[in-house]
Amino acid sequence: MKHLFLPFLAWFKQVNGDTLKADLFAGLTGAVIVLPQGVAFAAIAGLPPEYGLYTAMITPIIAGLFGSSLHLISGPTTAISLVVFSTISRYADAGSPQFIQLVLTLTFLAGVYQLALGLMKMGKVVNFVSHTVVIGFTAGAAILIATSQTKHVLGIKIPQGESFLHTWLDIALGFPQINPYILSVASFTILSALVMKHYLPKMPHLLFGMVMGSLASIALGGEYHGIKYVGEIPGHLPPFSLPELSFETLKQLASGAFAVALLGLIEAVSIARSIATKTHQRLDSNQEFIGQGLSNVIGSFFSSYAGSGSFTRSGVNFSSGAKTPMSAIFAAIFLALIVILVAPLAAYLPVAAMGGVILLVAYNLIDTHHIKHILESSKSETSILATTFFATLFLELEFAIYMGVILSLVIFLMRTSLPNISTMAPDPNEPRHKMAEVADIGLKECPQLKIIRIDMSIYFGSLNKVQTELAMISEQQGIKHILIIGESINFIDLAGAEMLIQEAKRLKAIGGGLYIQGVKNKVFDFMDRIDFLADFGDGNVFSSKEAAIHSLTLRLNHSICSNCRLRIFRECRQLPGAAA
Incomplete structure (x- = not known):
């Protein structure tokens, strides 16, 4: 505290004959x-x-x-x-x-x-x-x-x-x-x-x-x-x-x-x-x-x-x-x-x-x-x-x-109102199927679950970009389940939280859901303070990608899974039609 009002006390200790010269x-x-x-x-x-x-x-x-x-x-x-x-x-x-x-x-x-x-x-x-x-x-x-x-x-x-x-x-x-x-x-x-x-x-x-x-x-x-x-x-x-x-x-x-x-x-x-x-x-x-x-x-x-x-x-x-x-x-x-x-x-x-x-x-x-x-x-x-x-x-x-x-x-x-939104998928060449950007190496995607990573922040200035992206995924691509990788999200403000809750309810109404994984501690603390989980759904927020994928593959339409030949998740092996 003394250095706030007398900051010269900090550098004055460095003064000696050589520095004075x-x-x-x-x-x-x-x-x-x-x-x-x-x-x-x-x-x-x-x-x-x-x-x-x-x-x-x-x-x-x-x-x-x-x-x-x-x-x-x-x-x-x-x-x-x-x-x-x-x-x-x-x-x-x-x-x-x-x-x-x-x-x-x-x-x-x-x-x-x-x-x-x-x-x-x-x-x-x-x-x-x-x-x-x-x-x-x-x-x-x-x-x-x-x-x-x-x-x-x-x-x-x-x-x-x-x-x-x-x-x-x-x-x-x-x-x-x-x-x-x-x-x-x-x-x-x-x-x-x-x-x-x-x-x-x-x-x-x-x-x-x-x-x-x-x-x-x-x-x-x-x-x-x-x-x-x-x-x-x-x-x-x-x-x-x-x-x-x-x-x-x-x-x-x-x-x-x-x-x-x-x-x-x-x-x-x-x-x-x-x-x-x-x-x-x-x-x-x-x-x-x-x-x-x-x-x-x-x-x-x-x-x-x-x-x-x-x-x-x-x-x-x-x-x-x-x-x-x-x-x-x-x-x-x-x-x-x-x-x-x-x-x-x-x-x-x-x-x-x-x-x-x-x-x-x-x-x-x-x-x-x-x-x-x-x-x-x-x-x-x-x-x-x-x-x-x-x-x-x-x-x-x-x-x-x-x-x-x-x-x-x-x-x-x-610039901050246009956050980078990348599509992610498991890389089969990685031992633990680590997530990578689809566009970088041409990875295959699940037809029912979209995984996206949002960089920067979700706040009043970036709402339009994020909401438009979520609507495009569900309406144009026909995917009802969307998982947001939140490790790169710096903060979420009240307007951002309300938008995510609104989108979660919209997707739930059409038989899908919006999910978040890996948010930073300060973002999670903010969510907790505003009772975000009560409206968004406590079971829709995950701490790890493994837990998220394990839970979400069980919520997918298994009749579609039975005819799917992509099987990009390890969890797909336990789903119907895996041996086909």
């Missing part, structure tokens, strides 16, 4: 990487640059201490930043005090949602949401982010709040007005970062690109040619802040906050799981929900906006040799020291260079490998990808997230 190096690497990212992400969120850095200091510490993953690094992310901006920009001007206040409230409320879901043990809900939702949303967000930065890298004036299509129309119309100095600084920033990444992939290429862009602006005399600068960043630790917690404001932001919470949880758990497959760590999704929720709730009181798990920083953290969440704590500490020392230098950072860096970030968000794999391998996942992607481009961002999640759940329910 590894985590220290990984933390330093992470701090250098997040410095330019934090500034860039804050710009995407419509916040002053220091808020991205504050988020990168507070969020990873809380999430690391109260989460479950040993390698997940939380903080500002591109997708979350874009949703934050989209949600709050309709109520206040970007960067204004009111905008910042509403962002903190949104962060607090998103954290409350996440924390509540974690405490209610809803972590497994993420299992039912396809990761394709994140891939599609992130790809769409990347294009929106790139679109939003075109005015900064081209020097074209574009009205605030333009839609995706209108922005590109304005770009096309304003193409002759491109400022060559601004474009040169942005291009040089991108080129410098790409060269650094190619030749020195382990070095902080984004930071290098920013520095080179600043030098290019100085060399070109940027201030005389319309080049704007980010401005000096306050060189201090995250100050205390207070979200606006009035009922009216909370009501206003409730929907957007839930979208932020949902996207943040899907991101964080997906990243944590992808790393856990390499480290063989067992994750606790509920604990991860709690960690993400606390990081946002506490962060909102320390000038941090909504964060989540970072694909880039978590991957770098793992590849850098991190052993425990101490690496996240070290990264936050190093970042604080760096900010105090170098914050004044942001006064020389051109907005064009920042735009170039954000374009690179946006490009790296598009997971072309997985998108290609999805398009080639699954039509249902392709539909989720396309729906989320286009909804992100043309609809409200939180609605795009909801659409992707809902479609993902609908497809999951559709």
Whole structure:
């Protein structure tokens, strides 16, 4: 129980001199990487640059201490930043005090949602949401982010709040007005970062690109040619802040906050799981929900906006040799020291260079490998990808997230509503006449008794498929006795139980019966609780196939058996006409 509220006690026992050394190096690497990212992400969120850095200091510490993953690094992310901006920009001007206040409230409320879901043990809900939702949303967000930065890298004036299509129309119309100095600084920033990444992939290429862009602006005399600068960043630790917690404001932001919470949880758990497959760590999704929720709730009181798990920083953290969440704590500490020392230098950072860096970030968000794999391998996942992607481009961002999640759940329910139903028969080549699928090896079947195996579950969603199959067997094939092998049935709900009782009574009325064999203990316990056996028939439920076949062969029409030459059951030898 103590590990639920103080989960760091579990991994803190692993900390020693070797792990501290590894985590220290990984933390330093992470701090250098997040410095330019934090500034860039804050710009995407419509916040002053220091808020991205504050988020990168507070969020990873809380999430690391109260989460479950040993390698997940939380903080500002591109997708979350874009949703934050989209949600709050309709109520206040970007960067204004009111905008910042509403962002903190949104962060607090998103954290409350996440924390509540974690405490209610809803972590497994993420299992039912396809990761394709994140891939599609992130790809769409990347294009929106790139679109939003075109005015900064081209020097074209574009009205605030333009839609995706209108922005590109304005770009096309304003193409002759491109400022060559601004474009040169942005291009040089991108080129410098790409060269650094190619030749020195382990070095902080984004930071290098920013520095080179600043030098290019100085060399070109940027201030005389319309080049704007980010401005000096306050060189201090995250100050205390207070979200606006009035009922009216909370009501206003409730929907957007839930979208932020949902996207943040899907991101964080997906990243944590992808790393856990390499480290063989067992994750606790509920604990991860709690960690993400606390990081946002506490962060909102320390000038941090909504964060989540970072694909880039978590991957770098793992590849850098991190052993425990101490690496996240070290990264936050190093970042604080760096900010105090170098914050004044942001006064020389051109907005064009920042735009170039954000374009690179946006490009790296598009997971072309997985998108290609999805398009080639699954039509249902392709539909989720396309729906989320286009909804992100043309609809409200939180609605795009909801659409992707809902479609993902609908497809999951559709799959479970069509359980696999296989026809079974004894295999005469097996010593104990073990049951096998008829279609696999062309087994012969009893003309009076149909044996089927139902995979997955019998619940309200799958009733139609199961009931249709039972009706087809009795009406089209003329078989009145049906035995269901229940070893693969995960659960039966009340509607499923009522349907089975109804079918049992229908078959009994025409001189046959419905029988079940080998259900799991939890399924049998449920049947017992609802007095299923009383209506279904206690003698119609069997614990073994041998007992079922022995009992059911005695209930068949023996006049038909006497003329039957198939004799697929061993029990058929004792029936009339066996010697014929």
